[in-house]
Structures are given as structure tokens and as C-alpha cells.
Amino acid sequence: MALQAGLDGYDLIGDVHGCGRTLVRLLEKLGYRDEDGVYRHPRRKVIFLGDLIDRGPNIRLAVSVAKRMVDAGEAQIVMGNHEYNALAYCLEAPSGHAREWLRDHNPRNNRIIARTLEQFHEYPLEWESYLAWFLTLPLCLELDGMRVVHACWDEPLVTRLLERYPDGRIDREFLVESTRHGSFAHRVMDRLTRGTQIPLPPGVEIRSGDGFTRRSFRTHFWCRNPGTYGDVVFQPDNLPHDLEDRPLSDAERERLSWYPETAPPLFIGHYWCRGVPALPRANIACLDYSAVKCGRLVAYRWDGEERLDADRFVWVRVTPESIAGFSDVTPRARGE
Ligand SMILES: [Mn+2]
Known part of the structure; x- marks a missing residue:
């Protein structure tokens, strides 16, 4: 597949989660240079996979670096x-809605966004302008023979989304609709930005060290004929008991998505992978390697190849020192 003229390729970058300084180090390692506040490369462009905010020590820096690059066409x-x-x-629900905010301000949700709100506390107008920008971000991209989505490329849902929003950018109406369970907008937002999950059997929970309790587990979309939970689980937490071997029911199989081996290369973030970056399949790369939990901030240097190559991962390791002053660096905060 031909790249745009004058372009050697794209550098795709996984979940930054407020690791702004680490992002700058990664961009410099990839050969980008700061010119008047915008990181540029003479022959390459960046594609961010989403999740710039929350959890990390330098959220304002992370958003500012990314937005300046996007605004400049880099x-x-x-x-x-x-x-x-x-x-x-941050959006009040329309009058007549059952709730006050489109996303409830409950302890769990408060905690997930806390560091972002803290770090923007003195900069309310800046935060407002970033929220306005977030609403303009496409849910998925397809360009020059490759695809990008935060969590899961579900072809039927993507097709229907693009019929309604040809550039993949939603609007406030869609956002409001998406907070109603069962709506088309909810299915799109949930699947594309959070992926698929399977509920755990009654009475079974996964308890993370940070106090979050999970009653479902995250699943991937690249096993053609999965038989058991273990065939599709894709998350850092192990399944409790012997659930790896538990057969999937037909109803559970129905919940899953499938991305064919013959489809264009796809880049995703989202899944808190650990260790040395690896490819789940030759046309799928996950670039979230838990940077904010002292893992790696990972990029993939894509030059147009149809079969991805694990030698093209580039990363910066995040050490406790590199996010000094930030206490929440242990592998705990495992919200969404
Ligand atoms: Mn994330």
C-alpha cells in the first residue's frame, strides 16, 4: 500500500496516561525535534492511540504535546x-435525564479522573478547551492501508458508525445517546474504546490491589474459534480458580468480536500489556505496555508493511525515578 507522498511512515504511540516527559523522550528517540513548540519529523507522522490523560504525573504536558502536533498536521x-x-x-445530563452528569460522580469514577482534575485545577479554561477538542477526536482511522482504534475494531459497528459519521467523529447528541445502555451509540463507544468483556460466573470476582473489584474479564478479538475463557482472555490479571479451562457458552461467544487475518494491519492500545512488546498476530499490534505503571511507553514504526514485524517496536522504559514525585506508580491503579 502506497504511503502519502513525501512520507516514510507513521509512528504509532500507545496509551500515554499523563507520562508527558516520557512521551517527549520517546518522540526524541524516534527522531522528532521540537520546533517552536511542535515536535516534527522530516519524513514521518505520529498517530496516538488515545488515553493521553489520567493517572500520570504530567497530564497537561502530554495533552499539550499531542494537541500541538495534531493542530500542526504532524x-x-x-x-x-x-x-x-x-x-x-464533565457534561451535565440534559434536563429530564435520570442523572445529573452523563457519567456518574461515584467514588470509582471520581478516582479514575482525579489526577487529571487536580492537575488542571488551576487551568479551568485550558481544561475546557481540551474537552472541546476531545469531542472532535475520531473513534477510528483507516489510512494508507492501516487501521487504528483504541480497543476493538468491530467491522459491523465501524461500518454503521461511518454511515452516520463518515469521518468517525461523533457529536454531543451521540455522546448523550451513548450513556443509555443498549443504544447504538452505547454499543459503539463501549466496543471501540473498551473492547469486549465476558462476565465472570456468579459469585466469582477479580480483586485488584487498588481495591477495584471486577466481575468481568477483558477479551481479545483474534481467536477464530475460541473454545475456552483462556483462549480469549487479554488482561494483566489472571483468571481466578480454573476458569482458564472453562468452555465458552454460545451466548458468551456471541459477545465476542473477530478480526480476520486478511484484514489490514490494526493498531490498538488499552490493554495494559506487560513485558517486552510482542505481536498477538501478524496484522495486530497492541501498543499499551503500562507506561504509567512503570512499564514501557511503546511506539511502532510502520512503513507500509502488511505483515507487522516485532523488530519495529520502539520504547522508553518508565522508572519510578522518571516519574518522581508521583506516588501511584506501583502496578495497582487498574481502573478501566
Ligand atoms: Mn488506557
């Missing part, structure tokens, strides 16, 4: 579930 970005959550959290 980068593109898709919306992550954290940008989506922030939009819903």
Missing part, C-alpha cells in the same frame, strides 16, 4: 476510553 489521534469518560464526566 499527528493524528483516536479517542480513548479515558477521553470519552472525561467528556461524559
Whole structure:
């Protein structure tokens, strides 16, 4: 597939989550240079996979670096579930709605967005302008023979979304609709930015060290004929008991999505992977390697190849020192 003229390729960058300084280090490692406040490369462009905000020590820096690049035409970005959550959290529900805010201000949701609101506390107008920007971010991108989405490329839903919004950018009406369970907008936002999950059997929970309790587990979309939970689980937490071997029911299989081996290369973030970056399949790369939990901020240097190559991952390791002053760096905060 031919790239745009004058372009050697795209550098796709996974979930930054407020690791602004780490992002700058990664961009410099990739050969981007700061020119008048915008990181530029003579022959390459960046694509961010979403989730710039929440959890990290330098959220303002992360958003500012990314937005300046996007505004200057040096980068593109898709919306992550954290940008989506922030939009819903900060927008009052229309009158007649059952709730006050589009996303409830309950302890769990408060905690997920807390660091972002803290760091923008003194900069309310800046935060407002970023929220307005978040609403303009496309949910998915397809360009030059490759695809980008934050969590899951579900072809039927993407097709229907693009019929309604040809550039993948939603609006306030869609955002409001998406907070109603069962609506088309809810299915789109949930699947594209959060992926698929399977509920755990009654009485079974996954308890993370940070106090979050989960009653479902995250699943991937690249096993053609999955038989058991273990065939599709894709998350850092192990399944409790012997659930790896538990057969999937027909109803559970119905909940899953499937991305064919023959489809264009796809880049996703979202899944808190650990360790050395690896490819789940030759046409799928996940670039979220838990940067904000002292993992790696990962990029993939794509030059137009149809089969991806694990040698094209580039990363910066995040050490406790590199996010000094930030206490929440242990592998705990595992919200969404
Ligand atoms: Mn994320």
C-alpha cells in the first residue's frame, strides 16, 4: 500500500496516561525535534492511540504535546476510553435525564479522573478547551492501508458508525445517546474504546490491589474459534480458580468480536500489556505496555508493511525515578 507522498511512515504511540516527559523522550528517540513548540519529523507522522490523560504525573504536558502536533498536521489521534469518560464526566445530563452528569460522580469514577482534575485545577479554561477538542477526536482511522482504534475494531459497528459519521467523529447528541445502555451509540463507544468483556460466573470476582473489584474479564478479538475463557482472555490479571479451562457458552461467544487475518494491519492500545512488546498476530499490534505503571511507553514504526514485524517496536522504559514525585506508580491503579 502506497504511503502519502513525501512520507516514510507513521509512528504509532500507545496509551500515554499523563507520562508527558516520557512521551517527549520517546518522540526524541524516534527522531522528532521540537520546533517552536511542535515536535516534527522530516519524513514521518505520529498517530496516538488515545488515553493521553489520567493517572500520570504530567497530564497537561502530554495533552499539550499531542494537541500541538495534531493542530500542526504532524499527528493524528483516536479517542480513548479515558477521553470519552472525561467528556461524559464533565457534561451535565440534559434536563429530564435520570442523572445529573452523563457519567456518574461515584467514588470509582471520581478516582479514575482525579489526577487529571487536580492537575488542571488551576487551568479551568485550558481544561475546557481540551474537552472541546476531545469531542472532535475520531473513534477510528483507516489510512494508507492501516487501521487504528483504541480497543476493538468491530467491522459491523465501524461500518454503521461511518454511515452516520463518515469521518468517525461523533457529536454531543451521540455522546448523550451513548450513556443509555443498549443504544447504538452505547454499543459503539463501549466496543471501540473498551473492547469486549465476558462476565465472570456468579459469585466469582477479580480483586485488584487498588481495591477495584471486577466481575468481568477483558477479551481479545483474534481467536477464530475460541473454545475456552483462556483462549480469549487479554488482561494483566489472571483468571481466578480454573476458569482458564472453562468452555465458552454460545451466548458468551456471541459477545465476542473477530478480526480476520486478511484484514489490514490494526493498531490498538488499552490493554495494559506487560513485558517486552510482542505481536498477538501478524496484522495486530497492541501498543499499551503500562507506561504509567512503570512499564514501557511503546511506539511502532510502520512503513507500509502488511505483515507487522516485532523488530519495529520502539520504547522508553518508565522508572519510578522518571516519574518522581508521583506516588501511584506501583502496578495497582487498574481502573478501566
Ligand atoms: Mn488506557
